[in-house]
Amino acid sequence: MTPTIDLITLRKGCASCSLQQLCLPAGITLAELQELEDIVKRKRPVEAGERLFRQGDPMGSVYVARDGTFKTVLVNEDGEEQVIGFHLPGELIGLDALGTGTHRVEAVALTRANVCEVPFDELAAVASHVQGLQRQLMRVIGQSVGRDQDHREMLVRRQANERIALFLHGLRERLRTIGEPGDQMRLSMSREDIARFLGLALETVSRGFTRLQDDGVISVRGRKVEILDVAELDRLAHGHDAPGERSRARA
Helix, strand or coil: CCCECCHHHHCCCCCCCCCHHHHCCCCCEHHHHHHHHHHCCEEEEECCCCEEECCCCECCEEEEEEECCEEEEEECCCCCEEEEEEECCCCEECHHHCCCCECCCEEEECCCEEEEEEEHHHHHHHHCCCHHHHHHHHHHHHHHHHHHHHHHHHHHCCCHHHHHHHHHHHHHHHHHHCCCCCCEEECCCCHHHHHHHHCCCHHHHHHHHHHHHHCCCEEEECCEEEECCHHHHHHHHCCCCCHHHHHHHHC
């Protein structure tokens, strides 16, 4: 009988990565793990501000941050950035090129990070005969599509507080998925990046964070955000009354 990989073993190799439940399916065999390990092209540090790829680059690899975070951006002719998404450890970066074979966005490190680079053609070839990996790859692609849908939902919200609440709610859930305390987070992205992601002015985002804090939904200290009222954040994230209306109702 072929032995299977347990959580402790997975911490050494594809290995010393602690994100095995996100990057790898449960029960992958030793031989299959080695096959996956063999196609990882590079495991390397990336400095804050460094780009993994640029708009128009052909798709060669996908990337997984073992630690650190990234943003994906569209850059217009004037060099202005529109933030399309944020990527946490364990989330695949580079799936934007699946449809056309060329990248529509640029991936920029928000912090110093360590990434695994995996040639996509080789990953697909391994996944074609490793069923667990194939299922996991499809699940990860589906999660990426879901985050794109969440972003579109944010942009159609009329109230700035709803957009901010939906952003924080989604980030909380993603942090909890990778084993981080979602109710206490340190935002790796700047307020300006958040504003560009939410389609809001920087001043509007700053006022929105202040308003949520004044209503007791969150506590903010610089980039540290604590969720104080999870139920209210969830209510706001799903398009109900803004906290200011809740306060007026209490008055």
